[in-house]
Amino acid sequence: MPQLNPAPWFAILVFSWLIFLIIIPTKILAHTSPNEMTPLSAEKHKTESWDWPWQ
Incomplete structure (x- = not known):
């Protein structure tokens, strides 16, 4: 039975x-x-806080 001989199967x-x-x-x-990544700009975006009247 060829399964008992490990030499060729181990090499494979x-x-x-x-x-x-x-x-x-x-x-x-x-x-x-094809589409290389472009670096993002270093400027920070302005964010506004939410002034919602919570009850």
């Missing part, structure tokens, strides 16, 4: 994890967004 497991941990993240992180 190790190589698949190497692909998932090394190759795929580098390919995903290499992509750039």
Whole structure:
């Protein structure tokens, strides 16, 4: 029964994890967004307090 011999299955497991941990993240992180984020302005917005007559 081939399931009892761990040698080929362990190698497949190790190589698949190497692909998932090394190759795929580098390919995903290499992509750039077509819409780059623009920095927000540094000025603060004026907020008004609410002067509601609470009863």
